[in-house]
Amino acid sequence: MPIIIHEKIRIGVSACNAGARVRWNRAGWDRIAPLNREMTSFVWTPVCPEVMSGLGVPRDPVRISGGNGRDFWKAAARMKNRSGEDVTEQVRSGCRDCLEALKRAGVEAFVFMEGSPSCGVYRTTLKNKRLGNPPGVFGAMLLEEDLFLIPALDLESPIKWWDWRRRLHAFCWLKRLQIDGKEQLYTAWHHLKFICQEVDRQEAQAIGARLAGLPKRFSPQSAEQWKSATLRLLRRPSTFARITSVMLKHWAHYRKHFNPEARDITAPVRELSKYKFVEELLSMEKRAVTESYDFEGAPVLFRDKR
Ligand code: SF4
Structure with a gap:
């Protein structure tokens, strides 16, 4: 979820x-x-x-x-x-x-x-x-x-906005998170590591390694440093080509997961208009909530309480 x-x-x-x-x-x-x-x-x-x-x-x-x-x-x-x-x-x-x-x-x-x-x-x-x-x-x-x-x-670009929005949600969730122990740090990284890798694999690996190398005893200062590095990575600009390629990967995974039920997603993505492409990404988000589908591309979502 x-x-x-x-x-x-x-x-x-x-x-x-x-x-x-x-x-x-x-x-x-x-x-x-x-x-x-x-x-x-x-x-x-x-x-x-x-x-x-x-x-x-x-x-x-x-x-x-x-x-x-x-x-x-x-x-x-x-x-x-x-x-x-x-x-x-x-x-x-x-x-x-x-x-x-x-x-x-x-x-x-x-x-x-x-x-x-x-x-x-x-x-x-x-x-x-x-x-x-x-x-x-x-x-x-x-x-x-x-x-x-x-x-x-x-x-003005539905695909770029989708990419920024998913990262914005992840960024704000992490920024607001009060980290009181190592368990919480690991859980946060578990949620965010894929999206971080999609922005910059090398930097994400360095952040993961930093987490693994933290002292045994929980240190709020090290946790804050780790959090700042992750936040900086989440807000880094990406390119259209990079965004499209990671979206294709998620789409393929989604199809594999739901096939043959995923009849709502049938055409090859390259042939879709950018609006249709984003519609499909949104339907993946929706299924992630309603059917507990593990959509790693959007680990944090906003839903109005109403
Ligand atoms: S200062 Fe900023 S907000 Fe004001 S006109 Fe220039 S770019 Fe726009």
Whole structure:
């Protein structure tokens, strides 16, 4: 049986991806609405660090000068707008205010606008395929806070969103788990090891080995270190090819388990539309709950108490 969590996960989001037209040129997108009914399984908190800095809309676009977002917080880089005006102090205040709001809201995850010098995490430019000099200034803060980070654009891909969601649930379950003994550690790893291996087999093996090498006597400090390493792995970005290949593996296992009853899953996955593919993944989740099917790909699920 999968682990079921009932408490809704609170997610922060770059406001320009939650329907607010707050980009420097008044652009904005609603990337949450297409989640439809699933949107209500989470509680969303939109924030815009640049608007909270008091820069207004529309405004000159800003850029980091002299380094990346981490350098910015070490006072080794500055934030300037297109006219060359130094807006470092305003942006510092804006970022801090947003983080405070996110903490008040109790967010455990953040959906960020990739490519922004403020909210970007793995890219700070949208030009061609360049990465810029990541992370952005607010992105650097988000990384420091150990939040689960999801690029906003991935909400538009049903398969990528499915992958992020299953890992988000696992991440939040583990983060909330109070570990008081070794038995609990082993049980947690038993639930999460497959999903960790799917993100990075080598790193998962290292985490497993670290667990096996823990001192005989339970040490809360070692348990915390192990937990942090597992959380970091769970939030690591994956690739479309990797996600699809692990999903195919689960699908094949599912068919083998239920065949010939699994008539609801008949066509070869490669021929299915991505929407149909995700529908099938959801039906695997459902059977995991109703028929105690061991679906290792989604070890933690959310179900509304109602
Ligand atoms: S990327 Fe971040 S700072 Fe820029 S408009 Fe969107 S929310 Fe505001």
